Amino acid sequence: MANKHSILKNSAYILCFIFLLNSCTSTPKEAVHKLYNVEIKGMQFQPAELTLQKGDTVIWTNHDIVTHDVTEEKSKEWTSGPLAPGQSWSLVVTKSADYYCSIHVVMKGKLIVQ
Amino acid sequence: MPAIGQTNTKLTDPEIASVAVTANQIDIEYAQIAKKKSKNADVLKFAETMAKDHQAVIDQAVALVTKLGVTPKDNATTKAFLAGAVKTKAMLNSKKGGAFDKAYIDNEVAYHKAAINEVENVLIPDATNSEVKSLLQSAVPLFKTHLAHAEMVQKEFNK
Numbered sequence: 001m002a003n004k005h006s007i008l009k010n011s012a013y014i015l016c017f018i019f020l021l022n023s024c025t026s027t028p029k030e031a032v033h034k035l036y037n038v039e040i041k042g043m044q045f046q047p048a049e050l051t052l053q054k055g056d057t058v059i060w061t062n063h064d065i066v067t068h069d070v071t072e073e074k075s076k077e078w079t080s081g082p083l084a085p086g087q088s089w090s091l092v093v094t095k096s097a098d099y100y101c102s103i104h105v106v107m108k109g110k111l112i113v114q
Numbered sequence: 115m116p117a118i119g120q121t122n123t124k125l126t127d128p129e130i131a132s133v134a135v136t137a138n139q140i141d142i143e144y145a146q147i148a149k150k151k152s153k154n155a156d157v158l159k160f161a162e163t164m165a166k167d168h169q170a171v172i173d174q175a176v177a178l179v180t181k182l183g184v185t186p187k188d189n190a191t192t193k194a195f196l197a198g199a200v201k202t203k204a205m206l207n208s209k210k211g212g213a214f215d216k217a218y219i220d221n222e223v224a225y226h227k228a229a230i231n232e233v234e235n236v237l238i239p240d241a242t243n244s245e246v247k248s249l250l251q252s253a254v255p256l257f258k259t260h261l262a263h264a265e266m267v268q269k270e271f272n273k
């Protein structure tokens with residue numbers, strides 16, 4: 001009987017140890033960020049308007065036969081630089097922005113952070 | 115502007131290739147004149163885009179005809195484009211300053227309208243090879259974007 005108590009006691013210690021170890025090593029829970037794709041195709045950003053959360057990532061891919069870029073419109077806060085056909089560029093979005101292609105200035109897009 | 119699409123004869127794919135390359139080359143030449151003569155930032159930026167984009171279309175067209183084994187063939191439409199270009203280049207070279215900028219942009223608006231009309235109503239319907247047709251179709255939104263950009267710059271001169 002004493003032996004049985006000892007086994008149960010040791011098992012409880014081990015479980016506590018595993019629980020404590022797990023608590024110490026696991027990272028704090030983070031918000032799940034999403035990934036969005038914008039296709040640059042037919043001289044348009046598709047979709048032209050994206051509603052997303054702060055911290056989400058957007059990947060733009062140029063499917064056209066000419067070079068484009070993706071540039072924040074108001075103050076040029078960020079830009080992809082030239083994106084040759086087939087190239088991609090990503091941005092972790094922190095705030096809403098109107099953007100455009102500074103090479104083909106009539107091509108416009110919008111990011112709306114909720 | 116060149117008097118294009120004057121004949122009712124259907125263009126063959128080699129003739130379409132010739133028209134496509136010639137029309138793009140002409141706009142590159144207009145852009146080269148602008149880059150030499152203009153000091154206007156918007157005009158220079160537009161001209162730079164025209165030179166690069168139309169070269170990209172030519173590169174695609176050349177790659178395709180090479181792959182298909184097609185040799186571009188001179189024809190009445192090509193000749194009409196070239197004849198119009200001679201006159202337009204002479205007109206552009208005779209102007210300077212703001213008058214040049216306005217003439218260049220006005221011509222770009224008219225030239226792209228004519229080119230879009232030619233591609234949509236002649237070249238695409240006449241093309242028989244699906245890849246040639248597809249390349250022409252992909253050029254239409256590019257030329258329409260150029261037209262919108264040219265019209266935007268043109269508004270600045272008409273204020």
